[in-house]
Amino acid sequence: MTVVPRIVGFSLLLTSLAVAQTAPEPADSVSTDWIQKFDGDWTTISRSPDQSVTYKGSMTSRRIGDRWVVNEFRTNMGGFHCHAQQTLGVDQKRNVFTATWVDNALDFKWDYEGTLDETQKQLVFVAEGPSMSVKGATARFREIYEFRHADRIATTSQILTDDGNWKTFMSGEMIRKQPDAPIVKPSAAPLLMFEGEAERAMKFYVSVFPDSGIEKVLKYVEGENGKAGSIKHAAFRVAGTRLLCIDSPVDHQFEFTPSVSLFVDCESKQQVESIFKKLADGGNVLMPLDDYGFSTRFGWVTDSFGVSWQLNFGELK
Structure with missing residues:
Protein backbone atom coordinates (compact mmCIF):
# COMPACT_ATOMS: atom_id res chain seq x y z
CA MET A 1 0.00 0.00 0.00
CA THR A 2 1.34 3.40 -0.94
CA VAL A 3 0.65 6.11 1.60
CA VAL A 4 0.51 9.67 0.30
CA PRO A 5 1.96 11.94 3.00
CA ARG A 6 -0.13 14.93 1.89
CA ILE A 7 -3.39 13.33 2.94
CA VAL A 8 -2.09 12.24 6.31
CA GLY A 9 -0.65 15.67 7.07
CA PHE A 10 -3.78 17.34 5.85
CA SER A 11 -6.04 15.62 8.33
CA LEU A 12 -3.58 15.33 11.19
CA LEU A 13 -3.35 19.10 11.25
CA LEU A 14 -7.11 19.35 11.24
CA THR A 15 -6.74 21.78 8.42
CA SER A 16 -8.16 19.76 5.65
CA LEU A 17 -11.16 21.07 3.97
CA ALA A 18 -11.96 17.58 2.83
CA VAL A 19 -14.53 15.81 1.02
CA ALA A 20 -17.67 13.96 0.27
CA GLN A 21 -19.13 11.51 -2.18
CA THR A 22 -21.42 14.32 -3.27
CA ALA A 23 -21.40 17.84 -1.94
CA PRO A 24 -24.05 18.51 0.71
CA GLU A 25 -27.05 20.55 -0.31
CA PRO A 26 -26.26 24.27 0.04
CA ALA A 27 -27.69 26.06 3.03
CA ASP A 28 -30.14 28.85 2.45
CA SER A 29 -27.46 31.41 3.13
CA VAL A 30 -23.69 31.05 3.43
CA SER A 31 -22.70 33.57 6.08
CA THR A 32 -19.29 35.22 6.35
CA ASP A 33 -19.70 34.94 10.13
CA TRP A 34 -18.60 31.31 9.87
CA ILE A 35 -15.35 32.33 8.17
CA GLN A 36 -14.60 34.91 10.82
CA LYS A 37 -14.95 32.28 13.56
CA PHE A 38 -11.57 30.88 12.53
CA ASP A 39 -9.74 34.16 13.14
CA GLY A 40 -7.15 33.83 15.93
CA ASP A 41 -4.45 31.50 17.25
CA TRP A 42 -5.25 27.84 17.85
CA THR A 43 -3.71 24.65 19.22
CA THR A 44 -4.47 21.68 16.97
CA ILE A 45 -4.73 18.10 18.24
CA SER A 46 -5.25 15.11 15.95
CA ARG A 47 -5.68 11.46 16.88
CA SER A 48 -5.80 8.12 15.10
CA PRO A 49 -9.11 6.17 15.31
CA ASP A 50 -7.83 3.99 18.16
CA GLN A 51 -6.36 7.05 19.97
CA SER A 52 -2.90 5.43 19.93
CA VAL A 53 -1.28 8.23 17.91
CA THR A 54 -1.65 11.89 18.80
CA TYR A 55 -0.03 14.90 17.17
CA LYS A 56 -0.12 18.45 18.47
CA GLY A 57 0.38 21.51 16.32
CA SER A 58 -0.74 25.08 15.82
CA MET A 59 -2.87 27.15 13.49
CA THR A 60 -2.72 30.90 13.01
CA SER A 61 -5.76 32.34 11.25
CA ARG A 62 -5.92 35.93 10.01
CA ARG A 63 -8.82 37.70 8.33
CA ILE A 64 -8.56 39.42 4.95
CA GLY A 65 -11.63 41.62 4.85
CA ASP A 66 -14.93 39.96 5.74
CA ARG A 67 -14.95 37.09 3.23
CA TRP A 68 -11.54 35.46 3.62
CA VAL A 69 -9.17 34.07 6.20
CA VAL A 70 -5.65 32.77 5.64
CA ASN A 71 -4.73 29.86 7.91
CA GLU A 72 -1.15 28.74 8.52
CA PHE A 73 -0.52 25.32 10.08
CA ARG A 74 2.58 23.81 11.63
CA THR A 75 3.02 20.43 13.30
CA ASN A 76 5.64 17.75 13.87
CA MET A 77 4.31 14.37 12.81
CA GLY A 78 6.81 11.86 14.09
CA GLY A 79 9.80 13.79 12.77
CA PHE A 80 8.15 15.26 9.66
CA HIS A 81 7.64 19.00 10.08
CA CYS A 82 4.53 19.83 8.16
CA HIS A 83 3.95 23.42 7.09
CA ALA A 84 0.78 24.31 5.23
CA GLN A 85 -1.22 27.33 4.15
CA GLN A 86 -4.92 27.46 3.52
CA THR A 87 -7.33 30.08 2.21
CA LEU A 88 -10.92 29.85 3.35
CA GLY A 89 -13.70 32.03 2.02
CA VAL A 90 -17.26 32.49 0.83
CA ASP A 91 -18.66 32.34 -2.71
CA GLN A 92 -22.01 33.98 -2.11
CA LYS A 93 -23.01 33.80 -5.76
CA ARG A 94 -22.92 30.00 -5.63
CA ASN A 95 -23.90 29.89 -1.95
CA VAL A 96 -20.91 27.75 -0.89
CA PHE A 97 -17.72 27.96 1.14
CA THR A 98 -14.49 27.64 -0.85
CA ALA A 99 -10.89 26.92 0.02
CA THR A 100 -7.43 26.13 -1.29
CA TRP A 101 -4.57 24.29 0.37
CA VAL A 102 -0.82 23.91 -0.29
CA ASP A 103 1.87 22.38 1.88
CA ASN A 104 5.46 21.17 1.91
CA ALA A 105 4.56 17.49 1.42
CA LEU A 106 3.15 17.47 -2.13
CA ASP A 107 3.08 19.54 -5.32
CA PHE A 108 -0.69 19.13 -5.40
CA LYS A 109 -2.99 22.11 -4.82
CA TRP A 110 -6.26 21.24 -3.17
CA ASP A 111 -9.56 22.96 -4.01
CA TYR A 112 -12.59 22.52 -1.80
CA GLU A 113 -16.24 23.38 -1.47
CA GLY A 114 -18.28 23.22 1.68
CA THR A 115 -21.68 23.91 3.20
CA LEU A 116 -23.36 23.83 6.58
CA ASP A 117 -25.37 20.80 7.57
CA GLU A 118 -29.04 20.97 8.54
CA THR A 119 -28.23 21.67 12.20
CA GLN A 120 -26.14 24.71 11.21
CA LYS A 121 -23.45 23.48 13.62
CA GLN A 122 -21.24 21.44 11.29
CA LEU A 123 -19.23 22.84 8.41
CA VAL A 124 -18.64 20.04 5.87
CA PHE A 125 -16.02 20.30 3.11
CA VAL A 126 -15.61 17.95 0.16
CA ALA A 127 -12.68 17.38 -2.17
CA GLU A 128 -11.10 14.95 -4.58
CA GLY A 129 -7.48 14.18 -3.86
CA PRO A 130 -4.68 11.64 -4.17
CA SER A 131 -5.63 8.20 -2.94
CA MET A 132 -4.09 7.00 0.30
CA SER A 133 -3.82 3.40 -0.96
CA VAL A 134 -3.55 3.33 -4.76
CA LYS A 135 -0.71 5.20 -6.40
CA GLY A 136 -1.88 7.51 -9.15
CA ALA A 137 -5.54 7.15 -8.23
CA THR A 138 -7.84 9.66 -6.59
CA ALA A 139 -10.36 9.34 -3.80
CA ARG A 140 -13.07 11.35 -2.13
CA PHE A 141 -12.51 12.81 1.28
CA ARG A 142 -14.76 14.51 3.78
CA GLU A 143 -13.86 16.59 6.79
CA ILE A 144 -16.43 17.82 9.27
CA TYR A 145 -15.84 20.84 11.50
CA GLU A 146 -18.25 20.88 14.43
CA PHE A 147 -18.27 24.18 16.29
CA ARG A 148 -18.79 23.20 19.92
CA HIS A 149 -18.41 26.86 20.92
CA ALA A 150 -16.37 29.90 19.92
CA ASP A 151 -13.09 28.50 21.27
CA ARG A 152 -13.38 24.79 20.43
CA ILE A 153 -13.87 22.99 17.11
CA ALA A 154 -14.14 19.19 16.86
CA THR A 155 -13.06 17.63 13.56
CA THR A 156 -13.64 14.30 11.85
CA SER A 157 -11.64 13.24 8.77
CA GLN A 158 -13.12 10.54 6.55
CA ILE A 159 -12.44 8.75 3.27
CA LEU A 160 -15.01 7.13 0.99
CA THR A 161 -14.29 3.40 0.76
CA ASP A 162 -14.96 1.07 -2.18
CA ASP A 163 -18.16 -0.19 -0.54
CA GLY A 164 -19.60 3.34 -0.47
CA ASN A 165 -19.18 3.97 3.25
CA TRP A 166 -17.32 6.77 4.96
CA LYS A 167 -14.43 5.58 7.10
CA THR A 168 -12.98 7.82 9.79
CA PHE A 169 -9.19 7.80 9.67
CA MET A 170 -8.50 10.78 11.94
CA SER A 171 -10.33 12.87 14.52
CA GLY A 172 -9.30 15.80 16.63
CA GLU A 173 -10.02 19.30 17.77
CA MET A 174 -8.82 22.87 17.57
CA ILE A 175 -8.65 24.88 20.79
CA ARG A 176 -8.32 28.64 20.71
CA LYS A 177 -5.28 29.92 22.55
CA GLN A 178 -6.09 32.32 25.34
CA PRO A 179 -4.16 35.57 25.64
CA ASP A 180 -1.12 35.36 27.87
CA ALA A 181 -1.26 37.14 31.17
CA PRO A 182 0.17 40.63 30.83
CA ILE A 183 3.88 40.80 31.44
CA VAL A 184 4.55 42.61 34.67
CA LYS A 185 7.49 44.91 34.13
CA PRO A 186 9.97 45.28 37.00
CA SER A 187 9.58 48.44 39.01
CA ALA A 188 11.58 50.10 41.76
CA ALA A 189 10.47 52.15 44.75
CA PRO A 190 12.34 53.30 47.87
CA LEU A 191 11.39 51.32 50.97
CA LEU A 192 11.65 52.99 54.38
CA MET A 193 11.98 50.67 57.38
CA PHE A 194 10.86 52.06 60.73
CA GLU A 195 10.53 50.62 64.21
CA GLY A 196 6.92 51.34 65.09
CA GLU A 197 6.62 54.82 63.54
CA ALA A 198 5.91 53.95 59.92
CA GLU A 199 2.28 55.05 59.98
CA ARG A 200 3.01 58.37 61.69
CA ALA A 201 5.89 59.11 59.33
CA MET A 202 3.84 58.23 56.27
CA LYS A 203 0.98 60.54 57.32
CA PHE A 204 3.46 63.32 58.06
CA TYR A 205 5.11 63.10 54.63
CA VAL A 206 1.74 63.07 52.86
CA SER A 207 0.78 66.27 54.73
CA VAL A 208 4.04 68.03 53.85
CA PHE A 209 4.31 67.42 50.10
CA PRO A 210 1.85 68.26 47.32
CA ASP A 211 0.65 65.49 44.96
CA SER A 212 0.84 62.96 47.80
CA GLY A 213 -1.46 60.33 49.25
CA ILE A 214 -1.69 56.94 50.97
CA GLU A 215 -2.38 54.09 48.55
CA LYS A 216 -2.34 50.89 50.61
CA VAL A 217 -1.90 49.93 54.26
CA LEU A 218 -1.59 46.41 55.66
CA LYS A 219 -1.11 45.99 59.41
CA TYR A 220 -0.02 43.13 61.62
CA VAL A 221 -2.73 41.35 63.59
CA GLU A 222 -2.54 39.35 66.79
CA GLY A 223 -0.60 36.12 66.36
CA GLU A 224 1.66 37.36 63.56
CA ASN A 225 5.37 37.96 64.02
CA GLY A 226 4.97 41.75 64.10
CA LYS A 227 3.38 43.96 66.74
CA ALA A 228 -0.37 44.09 66.25
CA GLY A 229 -1.40 47.39 64.67
CA SER A 230 2.05 48.20 63.29
CA ILE A 231 2.67 48.53 59.55
CA LYS A 232 3.28 45.21 57.84
CA HIS A 233 3.39 46.84 54.42
CA ALA A 234 2.24 50.21 53.14
CA ALA A 235 2.49 52.15 49.88
CA PHE A 236 2.15 55.91 49.59
CA ARG A 237 2.94 58.70 47.17
CA VAL A 238 5.17 61.70 47.87
CA ALA A 239 5.41 64.48 45.28
CA GLY A 240 4.18 62.03 42.65
CA THR A 241 6.72 59.31 43.54
CA ARG A 242 5.66 55.97 45.01
CA LEU A 243 7.32 54.96 48.28
CA LEU A 244 6.97 51.89 50.48
CA CYS A 245 7.34 51.58 54.23
CA ILE A 246 7.24 48.91 56.92
CA ASP A 247 7.70 48.55 60.67
CA SER A 248 10.49 46.08 61.32
CA PRO A 249 9.15 43.11 63.33
CA VAL A 250 12.56 42.76 65.02
CA ASP A 251 14.96 45.22 66.65
CA HIS A 252 17.98 46.10 64.55
CA GLN A 253 21.25 47.87 65.24
CA PHE A 254 21.17 50.36 62.36
Whole structure:
Protein backbone atom coordinates (compact mmCIF):
# COMPACT_ATOMS: atom_id res chain seq x y z
CA MET A 1 0.00 0.00 0.00
CA THR A 2 1.34 3.40 -0.94
CA VAL A 3 0.65 6.11 1.60
CA VAL A 4 0.51 9.67 0.30
CA PRO A 5 1.96 11.94 3.00
CA ARG A 6 -0.13 14.93 1.89
CA ILE A 7 -3.39 13.33 2.94
CA VAL A 8 -2.09 12.24 6.31
CA GLY A 9 -0.65 15.67 7.07
CA PHE A 10 -3.78 17.34 5.85
CA SER A 11 -6.04 15.62 8.33
CA LEU A 12 -3.58 15.33 11.19
CA LEU A 13 -3.35 19.10 11.25
CA LEU A 14 -7.11 19.35 11.24
CA THR A 15 -6.74 21.78 8.42
CA SER A 16 -8.16 19.76 5.65
CA LEU A 17 -11.16 21.07 3.97
CA ALA A 18 -11.96 17.58 2.83
CA VAL A 19 -14.53 15.81 1.02
CA ALA A 20 -17.67 13.96 0.27
CA GLN A 21 -19.13 11.51 -2.18
CA THR A 22 -21.42 14.32 -3.27
CA ALA A 23 -21.40 17.84 -1.94
CA PRO A 24 -24.05 18.51 0.71
CA GLU A 25 -27.05 20.55 -0.31
CA PRO A 26 -26.26 24.27 0.04
CA ALA A 27 -27.69 26.06 3.03
CA ASP A 28 -30.14 28.85 2.45
CA SER A 29 -27.46 31.41 3.13
CA VAL A 30 -23.69 31.05 3.43
CA SER A 31 -22.70 33.57 6.08
CA THR A 32 -19.29 35.22 6.35
CA ASP A 33 -19.70 34.94 10.13
CA TRP A 34 -18.60 31.31 9.87
CA ILE A 35 -15.35 32.33 8.17
CA GLN A 36 -14.60 34.91 10.82
CA LYS A 37 -14.95 32.28 13.56
CA PHE A 38 -11.57 30.88 12.53
CA ASP A 39 -9.74 34.16 13.14
CA GLY A 40 -7.15 33.83 15.93
CA ASP A 41 -4.45 31.50 17.25
CA TRP A 42 -5.25 27.84 17.85
CA THR A 43 -3.71 24.65 19.22
CA THR A 44 -4.47 21.68 16.97
CA ILE A 45 -4.73 18.10 18.24
CA SER A 46 -5.25 15.11 15.95
CA ARG A 47 -5.68 11.46 16.88
CA SER A 48 -5.80 8.12 15.10
CA PRO A 49 -9.11 6.17 15.31
CA ASP A 50 -7.83 3.99 18.16
CA GLN A 51 -6.36 7.05 19.97
CA SER A 52 -2.90 5.43 19.93
CA VAL A 53 -1.28 8.23 17.91
CA THR A 54 -1.65 11.89 18.80
CA TYR A 55 -0.03 14.90 17.17
CA LYS A 56 -0.12 18.45 18.47
CA GLY A 57 0.38 21.51 16.32
CA SER A 58 -0.74 25.08 15.82
CA MET A 59 -2.87 27.15 13.49
CA THR A 60 -2.72 30.90 13.01
CA SER A 61 -5.76 32.34 11.25
CA ARG A 62 -5.92 35.93 10.01
CA ARG A 63 -8.82 37.70 8.33
CA ILE A 64 -8.56 39.42 4.95
CA GLY A 65 -11.63 41.62 4.85
CA ASP A 66 -14.93 39.96 5.74
CA ARG A 67 -14.95 37.09 3.23
CA TRP A 68 -11.54 35.46 3.62
CA VAL A 69 -9.17 34.07 6.20
CA VAL A 70 -5.65 32.77 5.64
CA ASN A 71 -4.73 29.86 7.91
CA GLU A 72 -1.15 28.74 8.52
CA PHE A 73 -0.52 25.32 10.08
CA ARG A 74 2.58 23.81 11.63
CA THR A 75 3.02 20.43 13.30
CA ASN A 76 5.64 17.75 13.87
CA MET A 77 4.31 14.37 12.81
CA GLY A 78 6.81 11.86 14.09
CA GLY A 79 9.80 13.79 12.77
CA PHE A 80 8.15 15.26 9.66
CA HIS A 81 7.64 19.00 10.08
CA CYS A 82 4.53 19.83 8.16
CA HIS A 83 3.95 23.42 7.09
CA ALA A 84 0.78 24.31 5.23
CA GLN A 85 -1.22 27.33 4.15
CA GLN A 86 -4.92 27.46 3.52
CA THR A 87 -7.33 30.08 2.21
CA LEU A 88 -10.92 29.85 3.35
CA GLY A 89 -13.70 32.03 2.02
CA VAL A 90 -17.26 32.49 0.83
CA ASP A 91 -18.66 32.34 -2.71
CA GLN A 92 -22.01 33.98 -2.11
CA LYS A 93 -23.01 33.80 -5.76
CA ARG A 94 -22.92 30.00 -5.63
CA ASN A 95 -23.90 29.89 -1.95
CA VAL A 96 -20.91 27.75 -0.89
CA PHE A 97 -17.72 27.96 1.14
CA THR A 98 -14.49 27.64 -0.85
CA ALA A 99 -10.89 26.92 0.02
CA THR A 100 -7.43 26.13 -1.29
CA TRP A 101 -4.57 24.29 0.37
CA VAL A 102 -0.82 23.91 -0.29
CA ASP A 103 1.87 22.38 1.88
CA ASN A 104 5.46 21.17 1.91
CA ALA A 105 4.56 17.49 1.42
CA LEU A 106 3.15 17.47 -2.13
CA ASP A 107 3.08 19.54 -5.32
CA PHE A 108 -0.69 19.13 -5.40
CA LYS A 109 -2.99 22.11 -4.82
CA TRP A 110 -6.26 21.24 -3.17
CA ASP A 111 -9.56 22.96 -4.01
CA TYR A 112 -12.59 22.52 -1.80
CA GLU A 113 -16.24 23.38 -1.47
CA GLY A 114 -18.28 23.22 1.68
CA THR A 115 -21.68 23.91 3.20
CA LEU A 116 -23.36 23.83 6.58
CA ASP A 117 -25.37 20.80 7.57
CA GLU A 118 -29.04 20.97 8.54
CA THR A 119 -28.23 21.67 12.20
CA GLN A 120 -26.14 24.71 11.21
CA LYS A 121 -23.45 23.48 13.62
CA GLN A 122 -21.24 21.44 11.29
CA LEU A 123 -19.23 22.84 8.41
CA VAL A 124 -18.64 20.04 5.87
CA PHE A 125 -16.02 20.30 3.11
CA VAL A 126 -15.61 17.95 0.16
CA ALA A 127 -12.68 17.38 -2.17
CA GLU A 128 -11.10 14.95 -4.58
CA GLY A 129 -7.48 14.18 -3.86
CA PRO A 130 -4.68 11.64 -4.17
CA SER A 131 -5.63 8.20 -2.94
CA MET A 132 -4.09 7.00 0.30
CA SER A 133 -3.82 3.40 -0.96
CA VAL A 134 -3.55 3.33 -4.76
CA LYS A 135 -0.71 5.20 -6.40
CA GLY A 136 -1.88 7.51 -9.15
CA ALA A 137 -5.54 7.15 -8.23
CA THR A 138 -7.84 9.66 -6.59
CA ALA A 139 -10.36 9.34 -3.80
CA ARG A 140 -13.07 11.35 -2.13
CA PHE A 141 -12.51 12.81 1.28
CA ARG A 142 -14.76 14.51 3.78
CA GLU A 143 -13.86 16.59 6.79
CA ILE A 144 -16.43 17.82 9.27
CA TYR A 145 -15.84 20.84 11.50
CA GLU A 146 -18.25 20.88 14.43
CA PHE A 147 -18.27 24.18 16.29
CA ARG A 148 -18.79 23.20 19.92
CA HIS A 149 -18.41 26.86 20.92
CA ALA A 150 -16.37 29.90 19.92
CA ASP A 151 -13.09 28.50 21.27
CA ARG A 152 -13.38 24.79 20.43
CA ILE A 153 -13.87 22.99 17.11
CA ALA A 154 -14.14 19.19 16.86
CA THR A 155 -13.06 17.63 13.56
CA THR A 156 -13.64 14.30 11.85
CA SER A 157 -11.64 13.24 8.77
CA GLN A 158 -13.12 10.54 6.55
CA ILE A 159 -12.44 8.75 3.27
CA LEU A 160 -15.01 7.13 0.99
CA THR A 161 -14.29 3.40 0.76
CA ASP A 162 -14.96 1.07 -2.18
CA ASP A 163 -18.16 -0.19 -0.54
CA GLY A 164 -19.60 3.34 -0.47
CA ASN A 165 -19.18 3.97 3.25
CA TRP A 166 -17.32 6.77 4.96
CA LYS A 167 -14.43 5.58 7.10
CA THR A 168 -12.98 7.82 9.79
CA PHE A 169 -9.19 7.80 9.67
CA MET A 170 -8.50 10.78 11.94
CA SER A 171 -10.33 12.87 14.52
CA GLY A 172 -9.30 15.80 16.63
CA GLU A 173 -10.02 19.30 17.77
CA MET A 174 -8.82 22.87 17.57
CA ILE A 175 -8.65 24.88 20.79
CA ARG A 176 -8.32 28.64 20.71
CA LYS A 177 -5.28 29.92 22.55
CA GLN A 178 -6.09 32.32 25.34
CA PRO A 179 -4.16 35.57 25.64
CA ASP A 180 -1.12 35.36 27.87
CA ALA A 181 -1.26 37.14 31.17
CA PRO A 182 0.17 40.63 30.83
CA ILE A 183 3.88 40.80 31.44
CA VAL A 184 4.55 42.61 34.67
CA LYS A 185 7.49 44.91 34.13
CA PRO A 186 9.97 45.28 37.00
CA SER A 187 9.58 48.44 39.01
CA ALA A 188 11.58 50.10 41.76
CA ALA A 189 10.47 52.15 44.75
CA PRO A 190 12.34 53.30 47.87
CA LEU A 191 11.39 51.32 50.97
CA LEU A 192 11.65 52.99 54.38
CA MET A 193 11.98 50.67 57.38
CA PHE A 194 10.86 52.06 60.73
CA GLU A 195 10.53 50.62 64.21
CA GLY A 196 6.92 51.34 65.09
CA GLU A 197 6.62 54.82 63.54
CA ALA A 198 5.91 53.95 59.92
CA GLU A 199 2.28 55.05 59.98
CA ARG A 200 3.01 58.37 61.69
CA ALA A 201 5.89 59.11 59.33
CA MET A 202 3.84 58.23 56.27
CA LYS A 203 0.98 60.54 57.32
CA PHE A 204 3.46 63.32 58.06
CA TYR A 205 5.11 63.10 54.63
CA VAL A 206 1.74 63.07 52.86
CA SER A 207 0.78 66.27 54.73
CA VAL A 208 4.04 68.03 53.85
CA PHE A 209 4.31 67.42 50.10
CA PRO A 210 1.85 68.26 47.32
CA ASP A 211 0.65 65.49 44.96
CA SER A 212 0.84 62.96 47.80
CA GLY A 213 -1.46 60.33 49.25
CA ILE A 214 -1.69 56.94 50.97
CA GLU A 215 -2.38 54.09 48.55
CA LYS A 216 -2.34 50.89 50.61
CA VAL A 217 -1.90 49.93 54.26
CA LEU A 218 -1.59 46.41 55.66
CA LYS A 219 -1.11 45.99 59.41
CA TYR A 220 -0.02 43.13 61.62
CA VAL A 221 -2.73 41.35 63.59
CA GLU A 222 -2.54 39.35 66.79
CA GLY A 223 -0.60 36.12 66.36
CA GLU A 224 1.66 37.36 63.56
CA ASN A 225 5.37 37.96 64.02
CA GLY A 226 4.97 41.75 64.10
CA LYS A 227 3.38 43.96 66.74
CA ALA A 228 -0.37 44.09 66.25
CA GLY A 229 -1.40 47.39 64.67
CA SER A 230 2.05 48.20 63.29
CA ILE A 231 2.67 48.53 59.55
CA LYS A 232 3.28 45.21 57.84
CA HIS A 233 3.39 46.84 54.42
CA ALA A 234 2.24 50.21 53.14
CA ALA A 235 2.49 52.15 49.88
CA PHE A 236 2.15 55.91 49.59
CA ARG A 237 2.94 58.70 47.17
CA VAL A 238 5.17 61.70 47.87
CA ALA A 239 5.41 64.48 45.28
CA GLY A 240 4.18 62.03 42.65
CA THR A 241 6.72 59.31 43.54
CA ARG A 242 5.66 55.97 45.01
CA LEU A 243 7.32 54.96 48.28
CA LEU A 244 6.97 51.89 50.48
CA CYS A 245 7.34 51.58 54.23
CA ILE A 246 7.24 48.91 56.92
CA ASP A 247 7.70 48.55 60.67
CA SER A 248 10.49 46.08 61.32
CA PRO A 249 9.15 43.11 63.33
CA VAL A 250 12.56 42.76 65.02
CA ASP A 251 14.96 45.22 66.65
CA HIS A 252 17.98 46.10 64.55
CA GLN A 253 21.25 47.87 65.24
CA PHE A 254 21.17 50.36 62.36
CA GLU A 255 19.29 53.52 61.47
CA PHE A 256 18.67 55.69 58.42
CA THR A 257 21.80 57.32 57.05
CA PRO A 258 22.25 60.56 55.05
CA SER A 259 24.25 58.59 52.47
CA VAL A 260 20.85 57.79 50.93
CA SER A 261 18.49 60.75 50.49
CA LEU A 262 15.18 61.48 48.84
CA PHE A 263 15.75 64.28 46.33
CA VAL A 264 12.80 66.58 45.63
CA ASP A 265 12.61 69.34 43.01
CA CYS A 266 10.25 72.06 44.18
CA GLU A 267 8.09 74.38 42.07
CA SER A 268 8.87 77.69 43.76
CA LYS A 269 11.11 79.41 46.28
CA GLN A 270 8.21 79.64 48.70
CA GLN A 271 7.48 75.93 48.37
CA VAL A 272 11.04 74.77 49.01
CA GLU A 273 11.27 76.99 52.06
CA SER A 274 7.95 75.76 53.48
CA ILE A 275 8.79 72.07 53.00
CA PHE A 276 12.31 72.52 54.38
CA LYS A 277 10.98 74.20 57.52
CA LYS A 278 8.51 71.38 58.21
CA LEU A 279 11.10 68.63 57.69
CA ALA A 280 13.69 70.40 59.82
CA ASP A 281 11.31 70.70 62.79
CA GLY A 282 12.67 68.18 65.30
CA GLY A 283 15.25 67.01 62.78
CA ASN A 284 18.80 67.94 61.83
CA VAL A 285 19.84 70.48 59.17
CA LEU A 286 22.83 69.21 57.22
CA MET A 287 22.95 72.08 54.70
CA PRO A 288 20.67 75.10 55.23
CA LEU A 289 18.80 76.53 52.27
CA ASP A 290 21.20 78.68 50.28
CA ASP A 291 22.86 79.34 46.93
CA TYR A 292 25.66 76.78 46.66
CA GLY A 293 26.67 77.50 43.09
CA PHE A 294 25.26 74.27 41.68
CA SER A 295 21.76 75.48 42.64
CA THR A 296 20.28 78.84 43.58
CA ARG A 297 18.19 77.32 46.38
CA PHE A 298 19.23 74.01 47.89
CA GLY A 299 18.96 72.43 51.33
CA TRP A 300 19.73 69.11 52.97
CA VAL A 301 17.92 67.97 56.09
CA THR A 302 17.31 64.87 58.16
CA ASP A 303 13.76 64.81 59.55
CA SER A 304 12.65 63.76 63.03
CA PHE A 305 12.29 60.13 61.85
CA GLY A 306 15.88 60.03 60.59
CA VAL A 307 15.05 60.11 56.87
CA SER A 308 17.30 62.36 54.79
CA TRP A 309 15.91 64.81 52.22
CA GLN A 310 17.60 67.00 49.63
CA LEU A 311 15.35 69.84 48.48
CA ASN A 312 16.03 71.95 45.44
CA PHE A 313 14.51 74.85 43.52
CA GLY A 314 15.97 75.93 40.22
CA GLU A 315 18.08 74.27 37.57
CA LEU A 316 21.11 72.33 38.77
CA LYS A 317 24.37 73.51 37.26
